Amino acid sequence: MTRPLSSAERSAERRRNWLKGEADKARESRGEVGQMEFWLRLARSRIAKDAKAGRGDVHVGFAQICRLFITAMDKRAEGDGRIWNDLLTYAQQVLEKNPPRH
Structure with a gap:
């Protein structure tokens, strides 16, 4: 049997759902492009708050x-996609x- 979520857990779950829904x-x-712009706006807001x-x-x-x-984009454009691929792999992980x- 699972316990009910705490207020903080419910709030975090709502936030995750909101982020996913907005993205x-x-x-x-x-x-x-729209998804990228959403994450940039969110990052800018969080940077200002921090x-x-x-x-x-x-x-x-x-x-x-x-x-x-x-740098990763430049290297990829030069024909060396290793940094780009490593960056995307690490980000996904x-x-x-x-x-x-939150």
């Missing part, structure tokens, strides 16, 4: 992630193990 809606209306909370290293972290992504919580 799905964005993808249905504008395709992959910075306001005194976690300014979020700017450095996001800049590094962007640089990594651009992390996301599968860590679904959105």
